[in-house]
């Protein structure tokens with residue numbers, strides 16, 4: 190497997206972890222712009238593997254089949270644009286469709302997938318300034334990050350955010366043109382949370398030394414300001 194990314198100017202490495210719907214992506218992108226950091230969305234990589242494997246007809250419960258599928262897979266995450274390419278195909282839109290969340294969560298339980306993606310991510314983190322978001326960045330991918338944050342929010346708020354996100358996108362609609370209902374988004378999110386937190390290999394957890402930011406009742410801009418202030422105070 191291979192990956193590509195850009196480098197920024199300040200030599201700082203920031204790890205952002207947390208469950209789905211806490212605002213990691215928007216917050217990380219805004220911080221990347223502000224501090225001139227390379228931005229890496231590791232969830233997008235798990236999503237690309239899940240969608241790629243499913244399109245190729247690979248049984249994602251079969252670790253051996255996944256291993257052989259991954260041998261020839263190439264993932265390119267363009268740090269500048271946030272676009273993701275899987276074996277040369279632009280998967281940027283596809284990985285945000287509702288089924289991609291479940292596929293990503295299922296493949297991310299597999300040690301073989303984690304090993305391959307963590308190696309790619311460690312490579313992207315090497316030597317340059319970066320902000321990387323995911324579930325295991327502060328614990329596994331960049332345990333020596335200069336800054337570690339754990340974003341959290343109530344289940345209700347997170348489910349509502351995801352629901353509104355889907356409702357704003359035609360690609361998330363079903364055959365009848367409707368976006369997934371809130372109750373379905375909420376149920377799927379609970380299942381994914383459970384898998385992410387309870388899997389054996391690098392489960393979602395707060396890294397030692399990470400600062401928790403509860404985003405339930407504050408705006409994205411406020412979250413960015415809060416984190417930026419902490420970073421600025423220390424650099």
Ligand code: DC
Nearest residue numbers: 209231232235293294297323324325
């Ligand atoms: O952040 P996201 O919703 O795009 O992540 C999709 C899935 O990928 C999520 O269910 C957990 C998994 N994931 C992971 O296991 N480790 C990461 N570093 C990032 C995502």
